[in-house]
Amino acid sequence: MALLHHAQLTPSKLELVAGWLPSQPFFSADDADTDLERVASFRFDDPAGEVGIETLLVDVGGTTLQIPLTYRAAPLEGAEASLLGTMEHSVLGTRWVYDATGDPVYVAELVRTVVTGGSEVEQHYEENGVQVPKTSDASVSGSGHPDAAVPVAAATPGSLALTSDVTTTTVTTDGISITIVRAVGSLEEAPEGCETLLGRWSGMEGAPVVLAHLVHANA
DSSP, X not given: OEEEOOOOEESOHHHHHHHHGGGSTXXXXXXXXXXXXXXXXXXXXXXXXXXXXXXXXXXXXXXXEEEEEEEESSOOTTOGGGEEEEEEETTTEEEEEEEGGGOHHHHHHHHHHHHHTOBOOOEEEEETTEEEEOOOSEEEEESSOTTSOOOOOOSSGGGOXXXXXXXXEEEEETTEXXXXXXXXXXXXXXXXXXXXXXXXXXXXXXXXXEEEEEEETTO
């Protein structure tokens, strides 16, 4: 379960993303003057309770982009290339915001969700000592099985090898290769033999879409 706060963020998440996107290969120069619009979001949990893990789905000129982020209370050593910037959280203070594909905590939780058939976590606000559920606007599901053995992902950013193109980012580590679909809908189905993460959200038409797929790199 993710515990949220009613807080003021400076700059906002979308402002940070907007400043970072133009440097990414999955962002089109034709959209340079296009405002980002939030479509939906979902969260995973950090088992240690230290790192916020949120995936934003944003519309840019009619294309929905998947932007997973991690929020940390201190800089992550070795992940400087994945840093979007910092924001001030009116409750938690300064937060370092990372492209989550370069953060081992996110990669481990994404792998676990896919392999075990997991899903997004419930989100709650704490109001006057009472936890109030937040209505979810997106849901995801892994294709695996709850009893499946979960591969151990890398513990440090330096153990993650990242490659991005115009539609995806692929993270390879410790014999696992997991591809995050950046341009949502660009992949109609995952390659044969891959385990997947499927997602859907409010206002979406049609079947769930592939958000990520995983294969053992030595398979």
